[in-house]
Amino acid sequence: MKNVKLLPVLFIVLLTFNACDKDDDDSKTQTKAELIADKNWVLTAYTSKENNDPVVDEFVYYDACEKDDVLRFSKNGTYEVNEGATKCNSADPQVSENGTWSITDDTLALTEAGSSLTNNAKINELSKSKLVISATQTYQNETYVETYTFLVK
Known part of the structure; x- marks a missing residue:
């Protein structure tokens, strides 16, 4: 008789643990902005x-x-x-560029401080440790594509 009463209790406990596991998985899903922010990105390609x-x-x-x-996004x-550990010219400031950034869909937009021009790049790949972006420009019927790969330092 005790075994019969124990079975529903075990079933409820198992359901509770499964529900908690699902919640944990959902909390691990991050937005692109969360994946990119507050990390030190170093160009590797x-x-x-x-x-x-x-x-x-x-x-x-x-x-x-x-x-x-x-490169650091806040x-x-x-x-x-940031110029990193070694500067090409010791007289250069440690921070060589700054501005604002945003992400809309698969587009990373950067606007350098003091400029009204926004540079857009397509996010080709983004994980917790890797960012690959590309910028496409057309000039006089010529198409140029630049691809940048960053890893977290």
């Missing part, structure tokens, strides 16, 4: 492509002092580019 030409690796031309620069909608 940069390529360009013009029309149907082959992709060109532009990152190989970067100096070591440029490869350690840090939750309050501002961003900054």
